[in-house]
Amino acid sequence: MEVSEKFLQTALDYIHDYINIVDKDYNIVFLNEASSRLARKKRQSLLGSKCYAELWKEKSPCENCVTGMVFVTGKPQQTIVWDTDSEGRRFCIEKFAFPILNNDGKVEYAVEIFRDITERKLLEEEREQQRLELGKRIREIRHAYEELKSLQNQLLQAEKMASIGLLASSLAHELDTPLTTISGYCELLSEEIKDDNLLGRIKTISEQISRCQKTIRNMLEFSRKSNLEKTQHNIRGLINNTLSVVEHRLLIHKIKLHKNFDEQTPSLFVDGNQIQQVILNLVNNSVDALPHGGDVFVETRVNKKTSSVEIIFEDNGIGIPVENQKHIFTPFFTTKETGKGTGLGLSICKNIITNHNGKIELENRVGGGTRFIISLPA
Ligand SMILES: Nc1ncnc2c1ncn2[C@@H]1O[C@H](COP(=O)(O)OP(=O)(O)OP(=O)(O)O)[C@@H](O)[C@H]1O
Ligand SMILES: [Mg+2]
Known part of the structure; x- marks a missing residue:
């Protein structure tokens, strides 16, 4: 070996990458120490043998071999491949190969440098995994922050409602007495006055007072604390009693009432007055939605799957436009x-039903109109 060749061999032997020079038939003409360690043979015995057989234990040139590509294209080649060793460990090799040309400019040899980059790749993979994990965490934190913000808004809104409730109830008590007095005087006046014109005006005053009283009653109900007075109730009887109160009113408005009660409906532990109020509110809404008359359907049924009793309340009135549906409660x-x-x-209906651990939901009624489903735990 010449001195310069010896220098070169020594230098290349200290490099950890596998370095080989092969001819176009894949015969090894040079290899460094790392490559002979890979083949587990002495350098001398490897010279002249096929690189794919000795280094990679293949029977023919490796698939997508960069060296082969150098002989085909005459240009440097590079690729990264993952493989598994005899012990089942995954490893990653970065492969470079470039040509050595003869005097005619033809590729005579290819220099191949193979570098084991498994550690770097695994580290990169781990880092990518951490980056994805971090991204996920950030998204979760952002989501939690949004939820917190919305909860804070709800809390603020609830506080506002609570103070409105307090204000409303004291205002309502203040207004109730004078309104009752005015209403009483209207009644007295209408007994004494004979003039139809004046009577009409007094009637208008009375109607307006009734509206004020209704508003006040609703405000009071809304701000009332939910002290439920629950007792066992036959739900069909409860609905029937409530509906009998409004039957006359429905008749006047040319509204036909259809009842369909499941005989099996069990009795429920509820606050009867409050459930009556829910039904009355729903009836009132249906009357308003049926200015030219129509039908109201009340049904009860047992939902065995959810262990609840459902009260279905429908009318074929004007219905609720989609854009209003999310606001009605x-x-x-x-x-x-x-x-x-x-x-x-x-x-108020929603508060009452929620306080009973139940649900009230709106559905679009097939054929137009409105359908409310109340479910109460059985
Ligand atoms: N059966 C129904 N058909 C059509 N629209 C309805 C029906 N029930 C409720 N709505 C709509 O939902 C809105 C809210 O109803 P809600 O009972 O809370 O208040 P309201 O009826 O307007 O007032 P109040 O109950 O004090 O008389 C109504 O104004 C109406 O637009
Ligand atoms: Mg209403």
Whole structure:
């Protein structure tokens, strides 16, 4: 070996990458110490043998071999491949190969440098995994923050509602006495006055007072603390009694009442007065939704799957436009003319049903109109 060749061999032997030079038939013409360690043979015995057989234990040139590509293209090649060793460990090799040309400019040999980059790759993979994990965490934190913000808003809103409730109830008590007095005087006046014109005006005053009283009653109900007085109730009887109170009113408005009660409906442990109030609120809404008459359907049924009793309340009235549907249970939301609705009816219903651990949901009724489903735990 010449001195310069010896220098070169020594230098290359200290490099950890596998370095080989092969001819176009994949015969090894040079290899460094790392490569002979890979083949587990002495350097001398490897010279002249096939690189794919000795280094990679293959019967033919490796798939996508960079060296082969150098002989085909005459250009340097590079690739990264994952493989598994005889003990089942995954490893990653970065492969470079470049040509050595003869005097005619043809590729005579290819220099291949194979570098084991398993550790680096695993580290990169781990880092990528950590990056993804971090991204997920950040998204979770952001989501939690949004939820917190929305909860804070709800809390603020609840506080506001609570103070409105307090204000409303004291205001309502203050107003109730003078309104009752005015209403009493109206009655007295209408007994004494004979003039039809004046009687009409007094009637208007009375009607307006009734509206005020309704608003006040709703406000009081809304702000009332939920002290339920629960007793065992036959739910069909409870609904029947409530409906009998409004039957006459429905008749006047040309509304036909259809009842369909499941005989099996068990008795429920509820606050009867409050459930009656829910039904009355729903009836009132149906009357308002049926200005030219129509039908109201009340059904009870047992839902065995959810162990609950369902009260289904339907009318074939004007229905609720989609854009209003998400607001109807919000306090003070009303589409009725000023003075007619307080917008508290359905929020009172929701409070009452929620306090009974139940649910009230709106559905679009097939064939137009509105359908409410109340479910109460059986
Ligand atoms: N059966 C129904 N058909 C059509 N729209 C309805 C029906 N029930 C409720 N709504 C709509 O939901 C809104 C809210 O109803 P809610 O009972 O809370 O208040 P309100 O009826 O307007 O006022 P109040 O109950 O104080 O008289 C109504 O203004 C109406 O637009
Ligand atoms: Mg109402």
